[in-house]
Amino acid sequence: MTSIVLFGSTGSVGVNTLRVVEAFPGRFQVAGLTAWKNHRVLEKQIRKFKPRVVAVADEQVAGQLRRRCRDLSVTIGSGVEGMVQVASMPEAQVAVSAIVGAAGLIPTLAAIHSGKQIALANKETLVMAGELVMREARARGVSIIPVDSEHSAIFQLLHGQRRQDLRRLVLTASGGPLLRLPLGRQARVTPEQALRHPNWKMGPKITIDSATLMNKGLEVIEARWLFDVEPARVDVVIHPQSLVHSLVEYQDGSMLAQLGMPDMRGPIAYALSHPERLALPIPSLDLARAKSLTFEEPNRKQFPCLGYAYDALRAGGTMPAVLNAANEEAVWAFLDRRIPFTSIPRVIRAAMKAHDVKPVYELSDVMAADRWARDRARRAMKITGQDKGVART
């Protein structure tokens, strides 16, 4: 029996994690859950999975939830303290890190410190603090197993292979909902259009990141740390069908690919049970029915964010955290209709240009860069909101 704590239980990966847990009742149990503020869904999860400890972001929401769960013997905390309490639960062996955004970093690091294996869906953990996090994980003997489909594919394809034989990693990208939109029409894209992902049902932040290809940029950074591969050996190819989840190439010219119907339960279950593969009710991929798998080079002009991610890796230190924070602020502003779609890369580029890179010795270095970049991005967008000019330089 594997006992797990799950950070971000009401999000897309969180809900799918609980579907996997539910399908294998003799195999997994839930010790702790955390969520942001969706207390209705969280309450249902508490009643079904009976965690011992739960945390939400906000103390007011925690209070509400405590009243609604009076009949249950569950401890409900809030804020960073509550999250860290769940992350440190001694009875759990595995932490599923499924919070979206920078908020996932602290509970994930706390779980590493308490010696838990990490099933990592929160890419920001490695984007912001990859070197730091991997160093901590090595020091504690903790494995970090990817949950997103691309890195899970690569993790599956590296299993049993000799690392010194590796030539390169190839991350596939669907290209998102705007792949065929002419560059000139990007400025008028509405949140509704950008949220219409062709293949995957995901949360709003990551769906917008798919539309800008920043999602792939963040994944390049994640892959660099997760698999300890220099950035020049991480390639990206557009594959609109999202059936090939990623590839690995070896020095004998052999490429291995992982394919399957898009279903997050696959990577989640693999992260929890590898190298065993659970009998999941995911249908076989019928290649003859799929007919054609297509590939193309990403258009760097249309999707500048991908290049910014490589730039941030090259700059090193605090720059990836700045890239991530500025992007996060810009995406939420776009979703709130405060900036146009085309301003997302502009806000990021302006923050990166203004940033004075510092080395990362500890978490506070990352958090300072994160705060600085958010502040910088917000100010740029405020000015943009007034005269629609400055952030476009």
Add this chain to the structure above:
Amino acid sequence: MTSIVLFGSTGSVGVNTLRVVEAFPGRFQVAGLTAWKNHRVLEKQIRKFKPRVVAVADEQVAGQLRRRCRDLSVTIGSGVEGMVQVASMPEAQVAVSAIVGAAGLIPTLAAIHSGKQIALANKETLVMAGELVMREARARGVSIIPVDSEHSAIFQLLHGQRRQDLRRLVLTASGGPLLRLPLGRQARVTPEQALRHPNWKMGPKITIDSATLMNKGLEVIEARWLFDVEPARVDVVIHPQSLVHSLVEYQDGSMLAQLGMPDMRGPIAYALSHPERLALPIPSLDLARAKSLTFEEPNRKQFPCLGYAYDALRAGGTMPAVLNAANEEAVWAFLDRRIPFTSIPRVIRAAMKAHDVKPVYELSDVMAADRWARDRARRAMKITGQDKGVART
């Protein structure tokens, strides 16, 4: 240093094996070579690779070769005895079995008996006597590592995975040079047309087998024994680009594929060095340049031979040997312009219908079925040659 003996050194796989050996001089050496009758190429190989023992099919050719190689200290034998001498060389650890057709079976079995690891390109060994050969190999602690691209792909994709998690194998087939030829025009196909394989440069027998899809049928039988998988879990999909060499599906819905530029050195080198991968000068597969990988169901009406292979597996015992022998006779007759292309499946079907299946206890059971089927096929074709009727029933 791995010392190898190579059966069929002047054929397509043989020549590529020697290219791999040549590229890694500190790693491989050639102890013995066998060839059919191409003494010119063989002499060059002897001078370059300096084997201690060599054998050719025919004593007259052996005599010629002995005269030409008077200045070298090489022992040159002939016939089955010569082949078995090479197969039994004590200094070699690996036998590369690259003879085309039924003639590959006896030296391969001899190499297994002498305890050598087998790099197997000769599919007839497993088609004719799969159960027997695998039993012998297990008894001697001998591994049989596939060399053809499809089975090498599957072998690579099973490495490091739990066999009990396997859902199915998917062999890819290019569909050969006649894939888009309407059924009604098959009767007039010339050997030249059928030999024009779109992707792979191979010997004539295997190229015709690609055109009838019998090659894939033989591979289904080979996969059944090599990987110990029941036939219902071996699928075939047409993939005209020959870039995905085969796939494996696991019970979590995850499919793994092996891809690469079509180059036999890849599978040959993997068979000789696995799980290590040698740094081969095979270029990376550029997916964006390949653009599209397409897949379709095989048309069983257009390619009846594929179905016959599954039928032969179902019938068991001596039937796969009959399928193979009748096919071999029919293909050579077609290449000699003695029968039309469309008679190939008819000759096979007629032999299978007339065959009284017997269990296989030892090699002589297989050889008897092989002789019976060749005789039956030849007689049918002779009659066909006269009145163009009987073999078409």
